[in-house]
Amino acid sequence: AQSVSQHNHHVILSEAASLELGCNYSYGGTVNLFWYVQYPGQHLQLLLKYFSGDPLVKGIKGFEAEFIKSKFSFNLRKPSVQWSDTAEYFCAGSRTAGNKLTFGGGTRVLVKP
């Protein structure tokens, strides 16, 4: 069965620190991977997506993620976080772009000002 796992449940860091959130998937064959962010009191928003091609994907708000097929990973990174990056981050995967998503457990990120 397909699954997506996120390594960290909670991350606390200071402004300007670098952020990396781990995500691993178990899918055979083609996989589409996503990172979503949920700010407090808001709906899920897409940060970035990987379908094919360049494994380094750049998203909104300075986020990027790297698809490493050999490691079944799709880690999210941001070189320098801001207080406004405080949110919950979800990694998700699907077999095709519009198909049902399997979500990881989420990582709550708290950026201290």
Added chain:
Amino acid sequence: GAVVSQHPSWVICKSGTSVKIECRSLDFQATTMFWYRQFPKQSLMLMATSNEGSKATYEQGVEKDKFLINHASLTLSTLTVTSAHPEDSSFYICSARDWGQGNNQPQHFGDGTRLSIL
């Protein structure tokens, strides 16, 4: 951008009541919508895939008679929680994809509906 609207955003009702939640794609057509459930401090779990004009596809362990899904038009899907009980209290989220924009389009999520059963 594509917008998905859910209504109501929050509902409180007595045990035994049936509750209907609407999910609308405001500026695009969605032949397929998805319903997720999110318990506090947990991730989203897919409940069912709602297909316009046909029966919904339910995930394993989800009672189809308990969670009725109707997708009568290309812009509206409804989830009815029948005879709701306190254990049905949760955050219900729908999503939809703009199929008219081609294959490589992600899902867009609604704001969610917080259901509290007393």
